[in-house]
Amino acid sequence: MHTSVVVIGGGQAGLAMSWWLTRAGVDHVVLERGVVGQSWRERRWHSLRLLTPNWMNRLPGAPDVGGDPDGYLGATAVVDLLDGYARSFDAPVRPHTTVLGVRHTASGFRVDTDGGPWRCRAVVVATGTEGESRVPALAAELDGDLQQVTALGYREPGQVAPGAVLVVGASASGVQIADELRRAGRSVTLAVGDHVRVPRTYRGRDIYRWMDELGVLDERYDEVEDLARARRLPSLQLIGTPERRSLDLATLSAAGVQLTGRLVGVARGRALFSGSLANFLKAGDLKQARLLDRIDAHVGGEPVDRPGPTPVPATVTELDLARFSAVVWATGHRPRYPWLDPALLDRRGAIRHEGGIMGGGMYVLGLPFTRRRRSNLLAGVGPDAEALCGHLVEHLGRARSAA
Amino acid sequence: MSTVESSVVDNGVNVEALLGARQALAEAPEAAQFRWRARCEWVNGTHSRTTIHDFSGLGAEHTHKSPSVIEGDHPEVFASEDHGPTPTETVLAALAGCLTAGIAAVATNRGIQLRSVSAVVEADHDLRGILGADPDVRNGFDGVRVRYEIDADASRADVEALVAQSQKRSAVFDILTNPTAVTVEVA
Numbered sequence: 001m002h003t004s005v006v007v008i009g010g011g012q013a014g015l016a017m018s019w020w021l022t023r024a025g026v027d028h029v030v031l032e033r034g035v036v037g038q039s040w041r042e043r044r045w046h047s048l049r050l051l052t053p054n055w056m057n058r059l060p061g062a063p064d065v066g067g068d069p070d071g072y073l074g075a076t077a078v079v080d081l082l083d084g085y086a087r088s089f090d091a092p093v094r095p096h097t098t099v100l101g102v103r104h105t106a107s108g109f110r111v112d113t114d115g116g117p118w119r120c121r122a123v124v125v126a127t128g129t130e131g132e133s134r135v136p137a138l139a140a141e142l143d144g145d146l147q148q149v150t151a152l153g154y155r156e157p158g159q160v161a162p163g164a165v166l167v168v169g170a171s172a173s174g175v176q177i178a179d180e181l182r183r184a185g186r187s188v189t190l191a192v193g194d195h196v197r198v199p200r201t202y203r204g205r206d207i208y209r210w211m212d213e214l215g216v217l218d219e220r221y222d223e224v225e226d227l228a229r230a231r232r233l234p235s236l237q238l239i240g241t242p243e244r245r246s247l248d249l250a251t252l253s254a255a256g257v258q259l260t261g262r263l264v265g266v267a268r269g270r271a272l273f274s275g276s277l278a279n280f281l282k283a284g285d286l287k288q289a290r291l292l293d294r295i296d297a298h299v300g301g302e303p304v305d306r307p308g309p310t311p312v313p314a315t316v317t318e319l320d321l322a323r324f325s326a327v328v329w330a331t332g333h334r335p336r337y338p339w340l341d342p343a344l345l346d347r348r349g350a351i352r353h354e355g356g357i358m359g360g361g362m363y364v365l366g367l368p369f370t371r372r373r374r375s376n377l378l379a380g381v382g383p384d385a386e387a388l389c390g391h392l393v394e395h396l397g398r399a400r401s402a403a
Numbered sequence: 404m405s406t407v408e409s410s411v412v413d414n415g416v417n418v419e420a421l422l423g424a425r426q427a428l429a430e431a432p433e434a435a436q437f438r439w440r441a442r443c444e445w446v447n448g449t450h451s452r453t454t455i456h457d458f459s460g461l462g463a464e465h466t467h468k469s470p471s472v473i474e475g476d477h478p479e480v481f482a483s484e485d486h487g488p489t490p491t492e493t494v495l496a497a498l499a500g501c502l503t504a505g506i507a508a509v510a511t512n513r514g515i516q517l518r519s520v521s522a523v524v525e526a527d528h529d530l531r532g533i534l535g536a537d538p539d540v541r542n543g544f545d546g547v548r549v550r551y552e553i554d555a556d557a558s559r560a561d562v563e564a565l566v567a568q569s570q571k572r573s574a575v576f577d578i579l580t581n582p583t584a585v586t587v588e589v590a
Contacts, residue, residue, distance in 0.1 A: 265582040275580035283567040289560060315546060
């Protein structure tokens, strides 16, 4: 089978690229291991809603999401959105097609799949970031009786063994899961490291409205001071709820969640926690204040209704693991590319790219800060897809004139 | 990487060299492997003398410009001769030295001119632990508090952020707050 471009992955990134390729008149296929929006169907907990409000979630060429512009779509609604989007321009999605290998050939690429090989002249990797959960090595030292659940595998409190739960990680996933378990009446301990505290709203508007207006989300990969750090940054401590409430370590602590430092070891049946919690809480408060200062300066106003500092709880450096029935690893995830030439990856297994351009007719999008801070947001892939599609079309033109 | 402002502040830190090293060592993790050494001789009683001179890193052996000697002893209230700080106090010195170096480096990178930096480090220590008088009391500190006084061309929030970042990048802070495997053997 021949086509000009193979797009791997049929989520928002792959579909956004497909829309731009369609518009440019470039023949292509979108290979999807399951069906459109597969990760949104199988790797989300039931209560999950987008962190970004509806007004932001516009895909290329698509109308507004509709509904309350300040509301937050649930995962099922995101699936419907992506399904409808793929139908709207008849995206050439090949469902239930798993990519087995991508190889350079004399004329371009050969993409091997479980449905046969494709030959093409450019490849776009749009498989997202959820290849596998990033679980610390010490997970292997935990007792077999202790249930272990990852954020990607978590669905609802009823799935977690009855009893006290240790949630590890305080990005959006960790704080949301800790919150849901606590509301379900569980005793919850949350191990906290580096995190990004932001209020859901400030001065009556969603924090994303402010970040959009300040230009924070448009910061480019080649302008940001420390790109490696910007790409590693944990997700914002946010939850999308109808009442637009803030969810952070201060509110969790007030709700009875026990905060500890990072989980740093397991010894003699005890979990050992870092003594650095106070500094992480302080750093989170300071970073939040800097963002809110920028908003105040932007509107030329004095601070209003600032969230208070996160209270530093009594230090806990170790806990008996026998008191817990389950551990939830909200320690992040990472993409996996077993089907790519290892030479395209860095020593940590991440794709080497320059703003999404891998070179030689290969592209990647949908990763944190691919081109801009908004790159990994649902609607942030649209502008990246446009830029990369432009580059790709030029590449095809050059390849054709060279042939 | 460094900001424009960093060229006008002078805290005596060569930030360009540090940033260059960071970039170079990210590409060459083997060269980033350092080994620190301290050599200790028992003198008498609780008095010992530790000399620090050589270390390895960047794929080679190195020596400091001159050896440094740290005496270790116990105070007279422990019925010792007090030839120097207790080793626990030397740990506090290590923490203060590490955090303060970090503050100077981060300040320079952020374009903040420091005028003075001083710190008081205190550790609470229940001696019943090391004396074996109460099995529920640990040998080490109950907690460590560091209080900085910093005079700098920066807002209070920026100074607090500086101190927070210094902790995030401090080796001794990490050593004290996180478990480290320690093996001790007899040659």
